[in-house]
Amino acid sequence: MTIGGKDMNILFVCTGNTCRSPMAAALLKEKIPQLNIQSAGIFASHHNRANKHAIEVLRKRNITLNHETQPVTEQLLHWADLILTMTTQHKQSLIVQYPNFQEKYFTLKEYASAADKEVWDKLRKAYAEYETKRSLFIKENEFKLDNAKLEAKLAIHLEENIKRIQQLEANVINYDISDPFGGDIGVYEETVKELDTYITILATKLNKLLGDE
Numbered sequence: 001m002t003i004g005g006k007d008m009n010i011l012f013v014c015t016g017n018t019c020r021s022p023m024a025a026a027l028l029k030e031k032i033p034q035l036n037i038q039s040a041g042i043f044a045s046h047h048n049r050a051n052k053h054a055i056e057v058l059r060k061r062n063i064t065l066n067h068e069t070q071p072v073t074e075q076l077l078h079w080a081d082l083i084l085t086m087t088t089q090h091k092q093s094l095i096v097q098y099p100n101f102q103e104k105y106f107t108l109k110e111y112a113s114a115a116d117k118e119v120w121d122k123l124r125k126a127y128a129e130y131e132t133k134r135s136l137f138i139k140e141n142e143f144k145l146d147n148a149k150l151e152a153k154l155a156i157h158l159e160e161n162i163k164r165i166q167q168l169e170a171n172v173i174n175y176d177i178s179d180p181f182g183g184d185i186g187v188y189e190e191t192v193k194e195l196d197t198y199i200t201i202l203a204t205k206l207n208k209l210l211g212d213e
Contacts, residue, residue, distance in 0.1 A: 017070060
């Protein structure tokens with residue numbers, strides 16, 4: 001499936017890449033097979049299998065989950081046209097660690113519902129201003145102050161920026177997909193139902209976007 005003559009690449013992101021993001025990827029691939037879809041985890045290692053309960057709940061839906069875990073990398077973020085996280089915290093972690101790809105980041109629920117766009121736009125600007133101000137302060141003072149004094153003055157220097165970010169974050173609706181890790185098969189069933197609800201909405205949106213309806 002292409003947009004503007006280009007293949008569309010979608011990356012799902014969760015924590016360990018064993019449950020939510022591979023399930024989301026498999027569900028979307030089942031609905032739109034021609035999409036290029038991968039998943040990754042912020043704290044994932046390489047080449048582990050998906051959780052056995054994740055494999056089982058998808059098998060019950062006649063979906064085979066052949067998956068090996070992988071961590072988020074800059075190469076993957078370059079590859080992706082759209083990056084959908086399972087929680088707000090995942091999205092915030094990506095914004096902080098990889099700020100150059102901010103325009104691609106959405107939680108799955110946020111992108112599917114298109115809500116909270118104004119708040120997230122303000123948050124992106126607030127994060128960018130924070131990082132710029134922080135970098136400039138360190139550059140100007142790193143050779144003038146020892147580490148302890150630098151950190152103390154930096155905290156004071158950034159106090160208003162931090163308050164602004166906290167205020168904006170407090171206004172963000174909870175768009176988290178529940179984490180089934182450590183739960184029994186019933187917990188995974190509930191998570192896959194929740195995922196499927198939003199993946200169905202996402203698939204409809206993507207089909208309209210890509211002109212396939």
